[in-house]
Every structure is written in structure tokens, then in C-alpha cells.
Amino acid sequence: MMNPSFLEQNLFELESKSLRRHWRMVQSPQSKEIILDGKRVLNFCSNNYLGLADDERIKQAALEAVRQDGFGSGASRLVCGTLSAHVKLEEKLARLKNTESALVFSSGYMANTGIIPALFGRDDVILSDRLNHASIVDGILLSRAKLKRYAHKDMQDLEDALKNSGSFKKRLIVTDTIFSMDGDTTPLQKIVDLARRYEAWVMVDEAHAFGVLGEHGAGLVEEENLGDHIDIQMGTLSKAAGCFGAYAAGSKSLCDYLTNHSRSFIYTTAMPPACAAAASVAVDIIAQDKERRHRLLFNADYLRRGLQALGFDTMQSATPIIPIVVKDSVKALEASRRLLEQGIFVQAIRPPTVPVNTARLRVTVMATHTEEDLDLFLDCIQKI
């Protein structure tokens, strides 16, 4: 038997460093206002940027799919779980991403831990931005490729690593396009230039950029018109799209290869058809509703400027993710608690999710916040 004091000791240590984590229960749909522990609060911490998680059209699509296709998908994709809803979603994603093909995974975590080990192994090296999402790091660890983390967005550091990578068979540069805790964007053109010079593959994770950046909401790759130079475009349907699931987009041969080799695609039950049908509608809304995206970016700009005018450090944020650096974990928790007292929900983000001594409030803006909501936020944060 395991010694129970091992668990208690660890939890006690976390608690004493203000690093113990707890969840809170939400008792309402995921929206700009939620009911949290029985209290109505303004939500400034979801990734539901466009407010689609409780959109009528998406709810309706899911309900119709349940009526028509039932709920469970019954099997993994390669056995008999590929339903028309999955195929339709993949076609829509490929069209929006302007790629030959797209392949749907059950979550972003599963996409990253499935794509990377399918393509890279012991003889390869993977160059990964130090602030990349944990699922990318886990995918690299699973692949057994050599992991080299380069300093955040530091192109000199990346180039030095590429220069020293001659002994490896394949090289991959992998990066988030919007960084989830800092809200800044990657210098993608420079990465593409370096990849060409040093014959490296490029993979991007557009989790926070899908639906947010680009003329049609396809992400930073669309915004910078670099689709022809990116080998693997991964993104999620769980953030701005307000649904669940993820995709890999790229050449037809890439998607066929992943269908044959990606273990998190092969050895898991297919996404329920209602999720796929809902995501299809979300993709349509993202492609067509530019107004909603403009509103989101306008709101982000408004709040960021307001915070900067009050003297807060918002790092290099240029997106709807706005960090307010507090440094100390205890102070970050205290700030979050005091905002909640005033009806504003913002999470404190602490190590190990962010580097030591950079604890922060992570504010996320939504397209559905009104100017009054944003002014109220600025008012409250000023008071604490």
C-alpha cells in the first residue's frame, strides 16, 4: 500500500507555498457572466473569446445531431467511428485553413501528444519555445527526440541551436502562435526564414489564435500569409470556437500519415458526432462573422490601454490574453480574491504554469463584454 502521508505531505507543502490548486464550480452556461459558487460574477478568465460556447446556433446544431446521429460515436475512427459529421468538419476546417486536408483529434492535448511522436523520434531534434504549452512538451517527451528549448521568441538562440543540429536526421521548430499565459505572438516570418535556411520542419499550435487572428479567423498563419511554409498547423476547437476537439491541417499526405501513425488518433474513441456538428457550425461562424472578431480585438485593445494607463505591467500582450504581472504568488491570489469580492472573476496564475517570480492575473477578454463591463473591471482593479 502507498503511504498516505506522501500525498498529504505534498499537498501541505503546496499549500504552504500558496501553490495548491483548487477548482471552483460554475453553475451556469459558460458566458461573459457566470454563476460561481452561487454568486453572479463577470467572467474574465475563460478562453471562450467569441462567446460561442453558449451560442444558440451551436447549441441547436448539437441538439439536432443528437436526434439524428445519437450521442456516442461507438468506436475509434479507423474501426467504425468515422461518421459523416467528422468528415464534414474536416472538409470545413481544410477550407478555412486553406490546406489540402485536415484531421480532427479529440482534444488539443491529444493532438500535440499524437502528432509529434508520430513524426519525430530518437534520431531527431525538436526546437521548442520555452513558453510553449505543456501538451507540446509532453508530445516531445513521448517522441524521445532530443528536446532543445530556446529562450522565448529569441531568434538568435533558435539559430544557434539550429547551427548545432547537423548530427540529427530531422529538425522541427515548434511554437505556439499566441502564447497562452503572456498573450504575445511568435515571430513567425523569422521562424519560417530560419527553417528554410536550416532545413527544418515547422509546426504551429494555433490554440489561442484560431478564431481570433486572420481575415477569416484561421489564425496567425493566415494573418501573416505563411500557409505555404508551415508543415503542420495544429489548433483547437475548444477556445474561440467554443466547442471541443482539435485539428491538424496540412497536406493530404500529412493527414494520411497521421491517420496511420498517430496513436492518440488511432487508439481512442472518435469524438461524439454532436461535438463535430457543433464545431462545424462554429467554423462557419468564425469564417463569416468578422464583426465579432473585430469587437473582440477592440475590447482587448481597450482594456489593455486602460490597464497600461493605470501603470500595470501587461508584458508584450497583443491579443485578448492580457497578463497583469504581480510576481508574488501570495499577492496574485490576494488580488484575485479581492476582485472576486467585487464580482469580477480573474484567475491568478502561479508557477509552475508560469516561470518563478512572474505570478500574474491572467485576464481574458471576450467579444461579448460591453464597454461598461470593461470600465467596471478597470475601476475595480484600480481600487485594489
Ligand SMILES: *Cc1c(COP(=O)(O)O)cnc(C)c1O
Ligand atoms: C489549450 C491549449 C491546448 C490544449 O487544447 P485542449 O483542446 O484544451 O486539450 C494545446 N495548446 C495550447 C497552446 C493551448 O492553449
